[in-house]
Amino acid sequence: MKIILLIISALVLTFCASEREKADSYKKELVVLKYKVSDPQPKAVFLVGSFNDWVLKDPRFKMKWDSFENLFFIRIKLKKGRYEYKFIVDGNYICDPKAKLKVSDPLGGKKGVFWVR
Numbered sequence: 001m002k003i004i005l006l007i008i009s010a011l012v013l014t015f016c017a018s019e020r021e022k023a024d025s026y027k028k029e030l031v032v033l034k035y036k037v038s039d040p041q042p043k044a045v046f047l048v049g050s051f052n053d054w055v056l057k058d059p060r061f062k063m064k065w066d067s068f069e070n071l072f073f074i075r076i077k078l079k080k081g082r083y084e085y086k087f088i089v090d091g092n093y094i095c096d097p098k099a100k101l102k103v104s105d106p107l108g109g110k111k112g113v114f115w116v117r
Contacts, residue, residue: 028077029116035063035072035087035096042090045072049085049111056088063087078116086111 035045045063048054052061063072072087084103087094095102099112 026079028079030075031078031114031116032073032075033063033085033096034069034098035089035094036098037071042072044088044090046088047074047076047085048088048093050083051076051078051085080116082113082115084111084113 033047046057047061047063048056048058052058055061061074061076063074065071066073085096086105087096093109095110096112099114101113102110103113105111
């Protein structure tokens with residue numbers, strides 16, 4: 001009887017661990033990106049990247065203005081992984097000047113890279 005209980009306990013623990021790992025793979029982390037402006041202030045700033053298939057002017061990725069800090073910002077939730085991104089500032093692609101890691105894009109420019117861990 002003890003052996004059966006041990007086997008059942010082991011199966012339950014294994015199932016719970018695999019379910020926890022599965023849940024962690026779907027877990028999303030909050031990411032905050034900022035774009036500091038200089039004069040003149042842009043009318044609109046959007047975030048585009050590998051997380052939204054580079055869709056232009058996606059309303060979910062329109063950045064908000066913070067007049068206190070004089071910058072645009074966005075908060076998004078993303079799964080663990082590597083992401084490439086750019087800002088669209090009044091219709092122009094801009095690589096994040098504060099990006100710690102940058103890679104070349106196919107058009108000869110640069111794009112920022114960040115990781116969600």
